Amino acid sequence: MFSGFMVNTWIVASIVAVVAGTVGFFTVLRGSAFVAHAIPNGSFAGAAGASLIGISTIIGLGVFSLGGALGIGLLSRRGRHDVATALTLVFMLGLGALFLSFSIEYAPEIYSLLFGEVLGISSNELAPTAALAIVCLAAIALLYRPLMLSSVIPDVGEARGISTFQMELCFLVVVALATTMTVPVVGTALIFSLMIGPPASARSFTDRPHVAIALSVAIALIVIWVAIAVSYNTNWPVGFFVGVSSAASYAVGRGWAFWRRRAARTLPSAGGG
Amino acid sequence: MQPVLRAILEPGFFSSSSVQVAAVIGAIVALASGGLGVFTVIRGQAFAGEALGDLGAAGGSSAYLIGIAPLWGFIGAAVAAAGVMELIGIQRERGRDLATGIVLGAGFGFAALFLYLGTTYHSTTGATITILFGSIFALSSSMIPLVLAFAVTALGIVVALYRPLLLSSVSPELAAARGIPVRLVGGLYLLAMALAVALSAVTIGAILSTALLVGPAATALRLTAKPGRAIITAGLLGLAAIWLGILLAYDSYYWPPQRHGWPVSFFVVTLILIAYLLAGRLPARGGNRGRQAPPPHTAGAGAAVPGGGG
Numbered sequence: 001m002f003s004g005f006m007v008n009t010w011i012v013a014s015i016v017a018v019v020a021g022t023v024g025f026f027t028v029l030r031g032s033a034f035v036a037h038a039i040p041n042g043s044f045a046g047a048a049g050a051s052l053i054g055i056s057t058i059i060g061l062g063v064f065s066l067g068g069a070l071g072i073g074l075l076s077r078r079g080r081h082d083v084a085t086a087l088t089l090v091f092m093l094g095l096g097a098l099f100l101s102f103s104i105e106y107a108p109e110i111y112s113l114l115f116g117e118v119l120g121i122s123s124n125e126l127a128p129t130a131a132l133a134i135v136c137l138a139a140i141a142l143l144y145r146p147l148m149l150s151s152v153i154p155d156v157g158e159a160r161g162i163s164t165f166q167m168e169l170c171f172l173v174v175v176a177l178a179t180t181m182t183v184p185v186v187g188t189a190l191i192f193s194l195m196i197g198p199p200a201s202a203r204s205f206t207d208r209p210h211v212a213i214a215l216s217v218a219i220a221l222i223v224i225w226v227a228i229a230v231s232y233n234t235n236w237p238v239g240f241f242v243g244v245s246s247a248a249s250y251a252v253g254r255g256w257a258f259w260r261r262r263a264a265r266t267l268p269s270a271g272g273g
Numbered sequence: 274m275q276p277v278l279r280a281i282l283e284p285g286f287f288s289s290s291s292v293q294v295a296a297v298i299g300a301i302v303a304l305a306s307g308g309l310g311v312f313t314v315i316r317g318q319a320f321a322g323e324a325l326g327d328l329g330a331a332g333g334s335s336a337y338l339i340g341i342a343p344l345w346g347f348i349g350a351a352v353a354a355a356g357v358m359e360l361i362g363i364q365r366e367r368g369r370d371l372a373t374g375i376v377l378g379a380g381f382g383f384a385a386l387f388l389y390l391g392t393t394y395h396s397t398t399g400a401t402i403t404i405l406f407g408s409i410f411a412l413s414s415s416m417i418p419l420v421l422a423f424a425v426t427a428l429g430i431v432v433a434l435y436r437p438l439l440l441s442s443v444s445p446e447l448a449a450a451r452g453i454p455v456r457l458v459g460g461l462y463l464l465a466m467a468l469a470v471a472l473s474a475v476t477i478g479a480i481l482s483t484a485l486l487v488g489p490a491a492t493a494l495r496l497t498a499k500p501g502r503a504i505i506t507a508g509l510l511g512l513a514a515i516w517l518g519i520l521l522a523y524d525s526y527y528w529p530p531q532r533h534g535w536p537v538s539f540f541v542v543t544l545i546l547i548a549y550l551l552a553g554r555l556p557a558r559g560g561n562r563g564r565q566a567p568p569p570h571t572a573g574a575g576a577a578v579p580g581g582g583g
Contacts, residue, residue, distance in 0.1 A: 028371060031370045031371070032370070033320065033370045033371055033373065033374030034319070034320035034323070034370060034373075034374075036374070037320070037323070037324075037374065037377060038323075078553055079491065079495075079553065080314065080317065080319075080491065082317055082318075082319035082320055082487075083314055083319055083487055083491040085319065085320070086319040086320070086322070086323055086483055086484075086487040086488075087484075087487065087488055087491070087545070087546055087549060089323065089483070090480050090481075090483050090484040090487075090488070090542045090545075090546075091542050091543070091546045093480040093538070093542070094480060094484070094536075094538050094539040094540075094541070094542030094543060095539065097478075097480065097536040097538045097539050098535060098536055098539040100536075101534075101535060101536045101539075187385075189378070189381035189382065189384070189385060190381075192374075192377070192378055192381065193378035193379070193381060193382065196371065196374040196375060196378050197375060197378055200371055200374075200375065236386060236389065237385040237386060237389045239381065239382055239385035239386075240382045240383065240385045240386035240389070241382070242382060243378050243379050243380070243381050243382015243383065243385065244379055244382045244383075246375075246378050246379070246382075247375050247376075247378055247379035247382075250375050254361075
């Protein structure tokens with residue numbers, strides 16, 4: 001399980017979990033789960049297009065995820081956000097269907113794009129993944145305060161000169177970057193689960209943002225490590241274990257919050273919050 | 274004149290039985306999704322609609338495994354998913370997005386497993402593509418009664434709940450104050466949406482189910498502010514989009530790169546997106562909508578006309 005060819009897998013999966021846990025915290029905070037679903041899912045059309053004209057998958061993914069991010073951002077300026085997201089997503093998928101109809105044999109690749117192939121990562125995928133991860137994390141670090149303010153209380157952000165629209169675009173671009181980096185490795189389904197489950201779970205344990213981000217990263221790491229280990233031993237797809245254990249981590253968080261509320265009610269003197 | 278007509282309508286379009294079945298099922302599905310979609314858009318549940326379609330697809334992939342008809346797999350999974358979303362808090366504005374996301378994430382996991390098991394033990398390699406993108410020209414006419422029954426059920430729920438649903442969609446507080454069981458109404462609507470979305474996902478693919486649910490309704494709501502009118506407009510827009518899409522896909526058999534036709538889903542989503550963008554360009558909501566001249570030479574003009582007239 002820790003033999004030569006698996007080392008890359010463990011490294012890449014850990015990088016992915018760190019990025020997903022961090023970006024995911026803002027996704028959950030902003031209520032942008034739909035965007036986190038739409039950008040990776042739609043960008044898969046880019047991969048199909050790239051293979052059609054014979055360029056690198058990661059370029060296709062990058063172009064489509066950035067295009068999708070900008071499309072969502074611009075369309076939602078004039079109209080409902082969820083409608084804009086849905087229409088951008090279906091349009092990208094429609095293009096994907098078109099590209100797929102032009103190429104012939106693609107079924108196994110589609111499957112691995114959707115659900116990942118963590119167990120077969122080559123060492124030349126390491127460098128781009130690490131580079132994009134650093135860009136993502138740096139962007140989050142740089143935008144940390146304005147993004148936080150604009151996510152939690154947009155009105156106050158606006159009053160302080162932080163444009164909600166610009167922050168939204170920045171955030172969408174970060175999600176697009178994270179997508180480009182993770183989709184070829186772990187699949188659209190997996191990255192989406194990792195961006196939602198662990199951060200949502202972390203937020204039920206703590207209200208403090210720094211702690212929540214750290215916890216979210218930790219849970220994402222545990223989820224993906226467990227998934228890889230079990231997948232390696234059972235041969236079942238890693239996406240299944242990630243999806244299920246992400247949801248399970250959320251359930252644990254909800255259970256903890258529920259239990260704490262009950263404890264606070266029965267012992268009013270001890271219930272600080 | 275003759276060659277022009279020939280270019281638009283390839284010979285054999287109306288006599289092909291797979292086109293006829295596709296047109297009939299497409300029409301039923303488009304009308305149901307378009308009509309229901311108005312509430313989806315007003316309630317801000319586009320994500321839930323998209324997720325139900327994807328989850329239906331996960332159910333569809335399990336149907337291959339246990340050997341039941343895909344339709345039942347799609348509908349069972351979508352209804353079950355709607356139930357779980359409702360349980361973990363889709364009714365609250367704040368938690369809605371998250372509840373949908375969690376269920377969708379877990380559902381994707383199961384889809385991965387079922388498709389994997391399907392391809393491993395049943396060697397249905399094409400299943401992933403069929404389930405995601407649908408194959409409208411491969412439908413059988415024996416499906417029509419069942420599809421019609423589910424579509425009528427879904428629309429029937431909405432019609433029966435029309436007033437309370439509208440009020441609780443626009444203003445939940447006011448509805449609650451008037452004694453409307455907001456949560457129950459929301460849950461029943463989610464059920465209707467699950468039925469409609471699963472139905473369209475199984476027949477025309479998960480992509481188109483979201484497109485038809487959200488696109489025509491959002492376009493219609495840009496054209497008119499009256500919900501009743503918007504429902505009819507959305508149904509007709511959806512119908513126009515799918516019929517035009519089928520026509521274009523049929524014609525495209527003779528387009529480059531000449532191997533087989535372009536996918537219907539590509540045409541339909543493009544038409545829907547163009548109609549939505551054009552509707553945003555129109556000056557005002559309501560009023561004199563029918564008089565807008567459709568822009569020339571765009572494919573979307575055709576999709577926009579019935580909306581203007583409806």
